[in-house]
Amino acid sequence: MNAKRRQRLVLICGLLVLAGIAIGLILYALRSNINLFYTPREIASGAAPMGQSLRAGGVVRLNSVKRDPNGVSVSFVVTDFADDVTVHYDGILPDLFREGQGVVVVGKLDDRHDLDATQVLAKHDEKYTPPEVVKALEKGGEMPHQYRFQLDAGISPQAIQSAATVSGLERRLDHQNDNHTATTD
Amino acid sequence: MWRFIHKWGSPKWFYTTTGPWLPWLWSAALILLIVGVVWGLAIAPPDRYQHDSARILYVHVPAAILAQSCFAVMAVSAIIFLVWKIKIADIAAMVMAPFGAAMTFAALFSGAVWGIPTWGTWWVWDARLTSMLIQLFIYLGVIGLRASFTSRDSGARAAAIMTLVGVVNLPIIKYSVVWWNTLHQPATFSLDKAPAMPASMWLPLLFSVLGFYLFFAAYTLTRTRNQLLKREARSRWVKEIALGTGKAS
Amino acid sequence: MTIYFASLSDFLAMNGYARFVWPAFAVVLGILLIAALYGRYERRAVLADIRRQERRRQALDDSPQRAHVSTDSRSPS
Numbered sequence: 001m002n003a004k005r006r007q008r009l010v011l012i013c014g015l016l017v018l019a020g021i022a023i024g025l026i027l028y029a030l031r032s033n034i035n036l037f038y039t040p041r042e043i044a045s046g047a048a049p050m051g052q053s054l055r056a057g058g059v060v061r062l063n064s065v066k067r068d069p070n071g072v073s074v075s076f077v078v079t080d081f082a083d084d085v086t087v088h089y090d091g092i093l094p095d096l097f098r099e100g101q102g103v104v105v106v107g108k109l110d111d112r113h114d115l116d117a118t119q120v121l122a123k124h125d126e127k128y129t130p131p132e133v134v135k136a137l138e139k140g141g142e143m144p145h146q147y148r149f150q151l152d153a154g155i156s157p158q159a160i161q162s163a164a165t166v167s168g169l170e171r172r173l174d175h176q177n178d179n180h181t182a183t184t185d
Numbered sequence: 186m187w188r189f190i191h192k193w194g195s196p197k198w199f200y201t202t203t204g205p206w207l208p209w210l211w212s213a214a215l216i217l218l219i220v221g222v223v224w225g226l227a228i229a230p231p232d233r234y235q236h237d238s239a240r241i242l243y244v245h246v247p248a249a250i251l252a253q254s255c256f257a258v259m260a261v262s263a264i265i266f267l268v269w270k271i272k273i274a275d276i277a278a279m280v281m282a283p284f285g286a287a288m289t290f291a292a293l294f295s296g297a298v299w300g301i302p303t304w305g306t307w308w309v310w311d312a313r314l315t316s317m318l319i320q321l322f323i324y325l326g327v328i329g330l331r332a333s334f335t336s337r338d339s340g341a342r343a344a345a346i347m348t349l350v351g352v353v354n355l356p357i358i359k360y361s362v363v364w365w366n367t368l369h370q371p372a373t374f375s376l377d378k379a380p381a382m383p384a385s386m387w388l389p390l391l392f393s394v395l396g397f398y399l400f401f402a403a404y405t406l407t408r409t410r411n412q413l414l415k416r417e418a419r420s421r422w423v424k425e426i427a428l429g430t431g432k433a434s
Numbered sequence: 435m436t437i438y439f440a441s442l443s444d445f446l447a448m449n450g451y452a453r454f455v456w457p458a459f460a461v462v463l464g465i466l467l468i469a470a471l472y473g474r475y476e477r478r479a480v481l482a483d484i485r486r487q488e489r490r491r492q493a494l495d496d497s498p499q500r501a502h503v504s505t506d507s508r509s510p511s
Binding site: 211222237291298302414424 | 436448450451454459462465472477480483
């Protein structure tokens with residue numbers, strides 16, 4: 001490789017490193033703004049703004065969905081297993097919405113720190129499972145609670161792990177699982 | 186190594202050597218695509234929650250993978266062009282750009298259509314979707330930058346440099362679902378874990394992804410050879426091919 | 435390994451997800467089809483262009499009064 005080519009190669013590498021550093025710094029500065037949603041823990045600690053539209057993300061707590069018998073309005077609790085946020089919503093829920101499902105809720109915090117939602121989005125996890133497999137596992141009693149829970153929750157195992165380290169979650173998780181088995185049809 | 190690169194830099198050698206590959210590449214791509222798509226649409230099981238809408242993954246995932254792989258290959262071509270001044274590398278980068286842009290659009294479109302039943306929305310400004318939209322703009326920027334120069338060499342150099350700068354978006358797309366809270370789910374496949382999907386689903390997906398890769402190779406080779414003929418139109422071997430007089434074909 | 439759907443109409447209906455599945459497949463595969471056809475079209479167009487130029491050059495070469503023009507502008511490289 002002659003000197004001129006080597007010079008060009010070094011120049012290109014330098015350019016790449018510089019561009020990488022620049023963008024890395026920008027992303028670092030913006031890191032909290034890029035997050036799509038606040039966790040219930042962030043909302044409880046006051047990190048989320050009051051009175052303006054925000055998104056909250058977490059898992060719909062089991063046995064927390066209450067539908068208003070007279071209309072379409074529904075309320076449910078979104079949890080990250082550290083803190084809870086109660087959500088009030090009247091509108092159409094996505095097909096995937098169910099208890100134990102990961103959701104992102106768009107809305108405003110009211111003075112009770114409840115979220116008045118304008119939109120509810122369902123979050124799917126990275127797992128794909130044929131219905132037959134699930135049925136077979138359930139029938140054989142081979143589906144471990146932990147797996148079953150993660151499958152339902154629509155959140156990644158890392159997220160559960162990190163939430164667990166924050167809040168001594170293991171116990172609560174077990175409790176949720178017990179609840180879950182009790183209510184599973 | 187250097188001799189190898191320079192051999193590939195010879196237009197006539199490149200054209201005559203790669204000619205016999207094309208029918209094989211195109212037919213292999215077609216077969217893999219048909220197997221992947223038919224298997225994914227008709228034979229693979231649905232997802233227990235998303236039901237049959239999950240079948241969109243057999244085109245969404247390969248399109249998204251190709252959108253990123255195509256740009257990575259363009260970046261390698263850009264380095265080869267800038268350092269060794271090999272024109273074929275520039276031609277390849279030029280024909281790859283619209284394909285990459287089309288694949289980015291395909292991934293965004295199929296993702297939006299999939300989002301309606303699954304998420305309850307076709308678009309959300311989360312880090313994965315936004316970084317993918319930025320990728321589309323980077324592709325369009327590279328194409329536009331090249332076209333905006335009257336001198337072919339200046340346009341080629343500008344497009345190559347913009348491609349190299351744009352590469353930083355690739356790790357951002359890949360890790361967006363890890364670094365930030367997103368609506369898009371994290372990766373189903375990783376090197377250190379078993380896939381979060383049974384073989385009845387990842388096998389057809391594998392066929393589909395390989396089919397897209399081979400299609401990408403066949404398309405790029407076909408168009409690179411076309412553009413090579415165009416640029417070398419004055420040389421003897423090209424005229425022989427065009428007029429059907431020479432031995433080279 | 436069997437066909438998942440019981441009938442062709444079941445297959446087309448996609449259990450109610452037809453209006454999402456089919457457009458997604460149509461657009462993505464349509465893009466591939468256009469890309470493949472464009473490669474074919476481009477090859478024909480380029481070759482036709484080269485042939486046209488070559489014919490024009492030969493025509494100029496054959497006419498003696500304008501022969502110098504052709505050698506000026508189209509000297510073989």
